[in-house]
Amino acid sequence: MKKTHPMIQYGFIRCWLGLILAAQSDLGVCFVSLGDEQQLMVNELLEFYPKAQPAGSDLHFARSLETVSAYIEHPGMVFDLPLDIHGTAYQLRVWQALREIPIGKTASYTEIAQRIGAPRSARAVALACAANKLAVIIPCHRVVRGNGSLSGYRWGVERKKALLEREAQQAS
Numbered sequence: 001m002k003k004t005h006p007m008i009q010y011g012f013i014r015c016w017l018g019l020i021l022a023a024q025s026d027l028g029v030c031f032v033s034l035g036d037e038q039q040l041m042v043n044e045l046l047e048f049y050p051k052a053q054p055a056g057s058d059l060h061f062a063r064s065l066e067t068v069s070a071y072i073e074h075p076g077m078v079f080d081l082p083l084d085i086h087g088t089a090y091q092l093r094v095w096q097a098l099r100e101i102p103i104g105k106t107a108s109y110t111e112i113a114q115r116i117g118a119p120r121s122a123r124a125v126a127l128a129c130a131a132n133k134l135a136v137i138i139p140c141h142r143v144v145r146g147n148g149s150l151s152g153y154r155w156g157v158e159r160k161k162a163l164l165e166r167e168a169q170q171a172s
Helices: 039-050 058-072 089-099 109-115 122-130 159-170
Strands: 009-014 018-024 029-035
Touching: 009 039, 009 058, 009 122, 018 039, 018 122, 029 039, 029 058, 089 109, 109 122
Parallel strands: none
Antiparallel strands: 009 018, 018 029
16 A cells, blocks of 8 residues: 655665665654665665655654664664554554564464454464564564464565574573
8 A cells, every 4th residue: 555645754774684774754664674775675665655755964864764773783672763654454453463572582473363353364464464564663573483483574584583583682
């Protein structure tokens, strides 16, 4: 679903996972992506926010980029920026359940489905994870198969594995 906002600023940060593209509307952080190629990441952003503009010298947005970067570096910290989240009612319920998974822990798709009161919708949980536009901020990387093995991740299974390992270390 495409959303239009009067102004969406975006910028890049480099971190241990590669590139981060973060975008913010006037309501809050609306897009965080992980990748290796700036243009592919910008193209993905523009699919959803066709009026997005590269950030200029806006000090407020620069601080937001720093906060996103710090959270990815130290996922145990509290992420206190406002979010501008768009999704269906079902997706919003899934994403809220994901945000309640503690650092260093995982949950299965079935467990998330049960937590949101839709025990037979594990497949729909996986689809909601795939639709997440806020990498790491909404921690879909913490969702695994019922047997504990890693499954797909929009930003790559290797990144998912690295995130889980880093979080496990920080949680202990």
